[in-house]
Amino acid sequence: MAYQYDVIVIGTGPGGEGAAMQAGKHGKKVAVVERFHRIGGGCTHWGTIPSKALRFAIYRMTEVNANPLFREAGIAAEFEFPQLRKGAEAVIRQQEDMRRGFYEKNRIPIYSGHARFVDPHTIEIGEEKGAHEQITAESFVIAVGARPYRPADVDFNHPRIFDSDTILNLSFTPWSISIYGAGVSGCEYASMFRNLGCKLNLVNTRSQLLEFLDDEICDALSYHLREKGALIRHGEQYEKIEGNDDGVILSLKSGKKLKTDILLWANGRSGNTDDLGLENVGIEVDKRGQIHVDEAYRTSVPHIYAVGDVIGFPSLASAAYMQGRAASLHILGHESAKTIAKDIPTGIYTSPEISSVGPTERELTAAGVPYEIGHAQFRSLARAQITGQTVGMLKLLFHRETLAVLAVHCFGANASEIVHIGQAIMAQPAPNNTLMYFINTTFNYPTMAEAYRVAALNGYNRLF
Numbered sequence: 001m002a003y004q005y006d007v008i009v010i011g012t013g014p015g016g017e018g019a020a021m022q023a024g025k026h027g028k029k030v031a032v033v034e035r036f037h038r039i040g041g042g043c044t045h046w047g048t049i050p051s052k053a054l055r056f057a058i059y060r061m062t063e064v065n066a067n068p069l070f071r072e073a074g075i076a077a078e079f080e081f082p083q084l085r086k087g088a089e090a091v092i093r094q095q096e097d098m099r100r101g102f103y104e105k106n107r108i109p110i111y112s113g114h115a116r117f118v119d120p121h122t123i124e125i126g127e128e129k130g131a132h133e134q135i136t137a138e139s140f141v142i143a144v145g146a147r148p149y150r151p152a153d154v155d156f157n158h159p160r161i162f163d164s165d166t167i168l169n170l171s172f173t174p175w176s177i178s179i180y181g182a183g184v185s186g187c188e189y190a191s192m193f194r195n196l197g198c199k200l201n202l203v204n205t206r207s208q209l210l211e212f213l214d215d216e217i218c219d220a221l222s223y224h225l226r227e228k229g230a231l232i233r234h235g236e237q238y239e240k241i242e243g244n245d246d247g248v249i250l251s252l253k254s255g256k257k258l259k260t261d262i263l264l265w266a267n268g269r270s271g272n273t274d275d276l277g278l279e280n281v282g283i284e285v286d287k288r289g290q291i292h293v294d295e296a297y298r299t300s301v302p303h304i305y306a307v308g309d310v311i312g313f314p315s316l317a318s319a320a321y322m323q324g325r326a327a328s329l330h331i332l333g334h335e336s337a338k339t340i341a342k343d344i345p346t347g348i349y350t351s352p353e354i355s356s357v358g359p360t361e362r363e364l365t366a367a368g369v370p371y372e373i374g375h376a377q378f379r380s381l382a383r384a385q386i387t388g389q390t391v392g393m394l395k396l397l398f399h400r401e402t403l404a405v406l407a408v409h410c411f412g413a414n415a416s417e418i419v420h421i422g423q424a425i426m427a428q429p430a431p432n433n434t435l436m437y438f439i440n441t442t443f444n445y446p447t448m449a450e451a452y453r454v455a456a457l458n459g460y461n462r463l464f
């Protein structure tokens with residue numbers, strides 16, 4: 001049977017883009033479908049880009065206000081949330097134009113409308129006007145992303161109750177906020193609102209913040225959030241959330257009640273799989289609407305792949321892009337598809353910023369790996385002293401016999417950049433993955449990269 005396309009990709013977020021570009025550049029006839037009127041996915045329009053641009057705007061404002069030179073000159077920067085949010089628009093436009101250009105250059109048509117499977121090789125594209133078009137392909141990549149999970153007993157139409165999508169439209173800077181859910185988005189928004197000077201309750205349904213991270217990093221995040229004045233409550237579940245004219249009351253099952261100007265719901269996400277016609281092809285989803293895939297990103301129907309947030313953890317733009325590429329590599333017949341989206345680093349834009357790659361101490365201990373630790377505190381680095389960004393630490397975990405670097409855990413300014421130096425060494429085959437690289441390499445001075453030499457020596461000197 002002749003199909004119109006070799007590959008149809010559903011969604012133009014990082015997952016869809018990675019898949020479309022990989023397949024398109026290697027000779028496949030590709031089409032993409034997007035239901036939003038702009039290109040780039042949730043990542044560009046209501047996730048990564050707007051939240052990171054907002055974070056940077058808040059950071060710049062607090063930096064000006066904390067700078068003694070500006071203070072002496074009587075200069076203070078006071079902006080409301082919507083003004084700070086505005087800066088993101090220019091970045092979003094640039095990102096969108098650039099991404100649209102990628103599709104144009106690679107002659108990949110973009111179909112506009114909601115895609116829905118009719119049968120295993122056909123999708124129907126519904127446009128807003130009601131028109132429908134059907135197109136066929138040999139393979140599909142589902143990259144439809146996810147949205148905030150909204151429990152039925154929370155009134156998200158109330159003007160003081162927000163989720164991670166709607167918070168971007170906040171029209172004022174609140175005096176106080178409760179954030180329910182302390183995952184990555186919850187912790188990132190907690191840092192932003194605290195930096196804006198809002199009174200903040202961070203309500204965690206678990207016993208520790210971001211417990212998938214190394215303990216020392218979790219502890220550092222809790223310590224620094226609390227030091228800045230955030231009130232963190234662990235192990236809580238909501239009983240009731242009531243929106244009133246003068247605020248929101250969050251009643252917890254433990255009996256506590258919190259009242260703040262607004263509430264941000266940051267507890268869980270659901271895959272955008274409803275009305276995708278999956279029942280017509282026999283693909284099942286779990287209770288959060290997520291699709292299960294194998295290590296080549298194939299669903300239970302082998303010619304239909306799924307990547308990005310719709311398959312769940314780690315739900316990062318960085319991972320989605322690589323998963324999309326991996327799916328297309330598999331369609332192209334490459335076995336390497338199974339290895340390119342592995343060892344995904346974590347980048348968390350809290351204050352302090354966090355980043356890590358590789359197992360935690362807990363995981364290495366459980367696996368019985370004989371590892372040793374090397375630390376570098378940012379406060380001892382000349383570069384950090386000059387910039388005043390002395391909060392932070394780099395921690396290397398390495399094998400005490402082979403000296404192979406097993407993991408890099410970092411928090412502090414630019415942690416998400418710093419981690420990649422260690423990642424590059426970790427990715428080398430034996431014997432080139434070695435702690436000795438950091439000991440025997442000349443680092444620019446003063447730099448934050450120097451932390452690697454300090455941490456490596458610190459760890460090496462523990463060996464006997």
Ligand SMILES: Cc1cc2nc3c(=O)[nH]c(=O)nc-3n(C[C@H](O)[C@H](O)[C@H](O)COP(=O)(O)OP(=O)(O)OC[C@H]3O[C@@H](n4cnc5c(N)ncnc54)[C@H](O)[C@@H]3O)c2cc1C
Nearest residue numbers: 011013014015035041042043047115145308309315316317
């Ligand atoms: C507040 C916030 C901050 C974040 N910060 C970061 C960060 O700093 N770093 C990071 O790596 N990640 C971050 N993320 C996560 C990141 O945004 C996602 O992991 C990423 O967007 C997932 O990419 P995706 O391609 O799977 O989906 P998306 O980017 O969501 O794209 C999915 C696309 O599919 C389209 N679509 C859906 N259904 C259909 C359909 N039936 N037909 C046609 N089109 C459809 C949607 O309109 C959308 O354009 C953040 C997320 C949030 C919410």
